[in-house]
Amino acid sequence: MPFHTSHPIDVVVAGAGPVGLFLACELGLAGLSITVLEQAADPHSPLKRLPLGMRGLSISTIEAFYRRGMLDAVEQAQRGNEQSGATRASAHWAREERRSGGHFAGIPIFLDQVDTERWRHHLPGRTGYHLMADIASLESVLAERAASLGVDIRRGVQVTGVVQSEHGVTVQAGGAAIAARCLVGCDGGRSAVRKLAGFDFVGTEPEFTGYSLDVELDDPGMLRPGRTYTPQGMYTFAPPGTVAMVDFDGGAFHRGQPPTREHVQEVLRRVSGTDVAVTAVRQATTWTDRARQASGYRTGRVLLAGDAAHIHSPLGGQGLNLGIGDAMNLGWKLAATLRGTAPVGLLDTYEHERHPVGAKVLDWSRAQVALIRPSPASRALEAIMRDLIGTRDGATYVAERVWGLSLRYDLGGSHPLVGRSVPDFVFADGTATGALLEGGQGLWLDFDLRAPARELASRWGRRIRYAARDVKDGLGLAGVLVRPDGIVAWAGEHGTPLAGAEAAARRWFGEPRM
Known part of the structure; x- marks a missing residue:
């Protein structure tokens, strides 16, 4: 499909919730022209504020905000909530005497039970393991960032029609026809984009x-x-x-x-x-x-992310985190495709990587429903799960799932770090990896300070940022190639040839400059 067409708007994003705004920021960071259409005229709903608007952010979501320079603003809003007392008052598990880092069907995961030493390739750093924030604060931070990137946010505009052609998408909204190169539906569980574009949405019906x-x-x-x-x-x-x-x-x-x-x-x-x-x-x-998932996340020039692509119960607070993960994964891939620098099939990897993650979260939600059914069998199962989560192994396993540390894309490669989130390496000058990703580029970390690595990375120009630094703890690695979403594409130990790194760079960033 030819994506190199000329439209005044590169991407229309339907939905100005956290997922739609985060995606708009990712695309705006890449220099694309973005219009966000939001059905609600007023963004200030009381349901987005505390107490009912509170959400638990997983490590992957915290890292996403950190790697784009927005975590300080989110944490500032959180500190304001804590000072008001609203956060503790609205979280029933926060009233436990021991410190909790989330729950599974209401069974708390106590931090003193979690064995963080098992996560060999996760370095404790700036992000921590868990953060509470309300939807209103997240949207405020994201809307401000989107505006600074030139994103056009139009509120009180409902999408009523979607027509695709070989050259673009025409979106009927607010009585006008808006022409764009692509459309992404981030418009929630009742997504108009999903319905109008004809996506299948399959799954299980509700029990409660x-x-x-x-x-x-x-x-x-x-x-x-x-x-x-x-x-x-x-x-x-x-x-x-x-x-x-x-x-x-x-x-x-x-x-x-x-x-x-x-x-x-x-x-x-x-x-x-x-x-x-x-x-x-x-x-x-x-x-x-109700637990449903789109059978595919893309049809032609129309894509889905967040609740538009998958819905489930809010038990365990996985929905927002799943959606932000979609946006972080999709943004740089769609931007590279529209700018003409993407390798063949890059955009297809969005569905290949994120659809299995969504399916696992739906099953995670269904498992929690099984524990809360009003039946003797569920009470017996809940008692067993409570005992298991009370063990070190059980608490560590559930924390790994709830906090997002179990996420690993199958990217091939023999090193166990490939496909995982890059550790937050801290360098001798105090700089950390997260700060080097704020520009939305790929990142080549060279701990061996090798001239061949510098020369190789330079062939991709601005697509890959090269950083040769002395690292405080490099986990025995000589270098790491990181995608713009913070996922490790290649990792090499001392003495490892750079051929694997070059192949990974071609796979994710396209052909180098001649």
């Missing part, structure tokens, strides 16, 4: 309706703090009024009318088995455990 609530209670003492399983379902409670609960109704109430005070009280009484009185509902939203 979930509720996330900020309420006033007549007597909060009637509810147990933390997570409680009952014969009718499950609820979690963080005093004075943050409640999450699941009602195994087959998802019947979700997408119906907004939950009223009377309805919330009726369901909470049934699920909790108490006569608790709800006097007011400040915020309320519903969700289900």
